[in-house]
Amino acid sequence: MEAKEKHWNERGDNMEKIKAAVSMELWPEQLKELESCCDVKILPWTATDILPTEEEIIEECSGCEAVLFYTDPVTERVIRELKEKGLKLIGCGRATPNNIDTKTAKELGIPVIHAPGRNAHSVAEYTVGMMLDICKRISFTYHGLWSGRFLADEKDIYDVPDKKDVIWRFKDRENPRSSYPWGIDVYGRTVGIIGLGHIGQNVAKICSGMGMKVAAYDPFQPQETFDAVCAKKYEDPIRMLPSCDFVSVHLSVTPETKGMINDEWFNAMREDAYFINSSRAAVVDQRSLIEALENKKIAFAAVDVMWDEPAPKNHPFFTMDNVLLTPHMAGISTDSKKWASEMIAEDLLNYVRKQSLVRVWNR
Numbered sequence: 001m002e003a004k005e006k007h008w009n010e011r012g013d014n015m016e017k018i019k020a021a022v023s024m025e026l027w028p029e030q031l032k033e034l035e036s037c038c039d040v041k042i043l044p045w046t047a048t049d050i051l052p053t054e055e056e057i058i059e060e061c062s063g064c065e066a067v068l069f070y071t072d073p074v075t076e077r078v079i080r081e082l083k084e085k086g087l088k089l090i091g092c093g094r095a096t097p098n099n100i101d102t103k104t105a106k107e108l109g110i111p112v113i114h115a116p117g118r119n120a121h122s123v124a125e126y127t128v129g130m131m132l133d134i135c136k137r138i139s140f141t142y143h144g145l146w147s148g149r150f151l152a153d154e155k156d157i158y159d160v161p162d163k164k165d166v167i168w169r170f171k172d173r174e175n176p177r178s179s180y181p182w183g184i185d186v187y188g189r190t191v192g193i194i195g196l197g198h199i200g201q202n203v204a205k206i207c208s209g210m211g212m213k214v215a216a217y218d219p220f221q222p223q224e225t226f227d228a229v230c231a232k233k234y235e236d237p238i239r240m241l242p243s244c245d246f247v248s249v250h251l252s253v254t255p256e257t258k259g260m261i262n263d264e265w266f267n268a269m270r271e272d273a274y275f276i277n278s279s280r281a282a283v284v285d286q287r288s289l290i291e292a293l294e295n296k297k298i299a300f301a302a303v304d305v306m307w308d309e310p311a312p313k314n315h316p317f318f319t320m321d322n323v324l325l326t327p328h329m330a331g332i333s334t335d336s337k338k339w340a341s342e343m344i345a346e347d348l349l350n351y352v353r354k355q356s357l358v359r360v361w362n363r
């Protein structure tokens with residue numbers, strides 16, 4: 001039998017390298033670190049859109065003690081067969097390892113490490129970006145210019161002596177009596193955060209930094225979490241809503257949160273409130289939100305997630321001028337993959353060094 005290659009660990013012990021197969025993207029720093037203590041095999045479908053079959057996964061990962069997946073369908077059969085061939089640790093470079101049969105892994109005593117909050121900065125920045133976009137009328141005015149709805153109006157050009165300092169103002173064809181689609185400042189306004197987890201906390205921090213007041217509802221977070229992000233804690237969301245200029249939703253989907261944001265919530269919001277959902281559509285009652293927007297119970301909605309994806313072309317949102325819609329992209333950034341690479345590599349190294357794993361999926 002071929003002798004296993006050895007490496008020196010941090011304590012100076014001479015350890016055997018473990019075999020690890022990888023289909024998630026690892027950053028060069030992490031790959032280098034892992035290669036010092038693992039015999040790393042990059043799986044052929046890594047960084048492609050190809051989803052491997054059960055047979056392909058079993059064949060390629062056979063004999064590996066650890067496998068780091070991304071979106072590969074890791075079924076009961078895959079886990080059972082790979083366990084027979086030496087699998088002891090599964091990694092998934094996602095926050096929620098929906099593609100892994102975690103029940104079977106648990107039953108067989110195989111820990112599944114994952115990357116919670118890997119895209120928390122991305123979604124938080126997106127969320128604040130949407131708030132600023134609405135307030136500063138960025139997409140609205142750009143779209144108006146692009147489509148020809150806005151016209152430069154000579155009368156509104158400031159009368160300055162040398163004419164070099166002309167400020168371009170424009171008229172809205174559809175609303176000619178208003179000279180400019182005025183926006184608002186976020187400074188001094190209040191954001192109400194629903195769900196103060198990884199993403200909600202990041203949104204709170206950014207908003208505090210912009211001089212906003214932060215209110216939050218999350219019955220599962222301790223007072224310290226609210227204090228750490230300067231958020232006023234509310235026990236009852238319905239009492240919080242009237243104080244909010246912005247309501248931003250960051251809930252996970254649970255039987256309790258499904259359809260939780262309904263008529264009662266929209267009735268409690270202010271007519272000038274902006275509603276943002278970058279979490280999951282399932283936590284919002286679709287009819288309630290559409291009616292709230294149609295009946296001007298709220299001013300505006302920015303939405304990244306839809307009940308059916310991709311959004312059907314005939315969805316009412318596409319004809320409403322008080323909706324800003326994006327195609328479920330808040331969490332997509334190069335950096336999200338980098339954070340996942342760091343988190344998963346850290347735990348694989350912990351495994352090799354026989355130290356406690358930090359991020360084990362426990363649901």
Ligand SMILES: NC(=O)C1=CN([C@@H]2O[C@H](COP(=O)(O)OP(=O)(O)OC[C@H]3O[C@@H](n4cnc5c(N)ncnc54)[C@H](O)[C@@H]3O)[C@@H](O)[C@H]2O)C=CC1
Binds near residue numbers: 219279304
């Ligand atoms: N649009 C996109 O591209 C992305 C969307 N997401 C979604 O964003 C959401 C939040 O993600 P994370 O912050 O990472 O999750 P998380 O699990 O860290 O936070 C969720 C928070 O919701 C709270 N919560 C649960 N039940 C609640 C209830 N009944 N009432 C009030 N609060 C409750 C939890 O206590 C937790 O603090 C998830 O639904 C996730 O799927 C995440 C990444 C990307």
Ligand SMILES: O=C(O)C(=O)[C@H](O)COP(=O)(O)O
Binds near residue numbers: 093095097119279
């Ligand atoms: O809705 C979501 O949740 C997402 O879009 C996330 O991007 C999923 O994140 P991962 O679980 O793939 O890290």
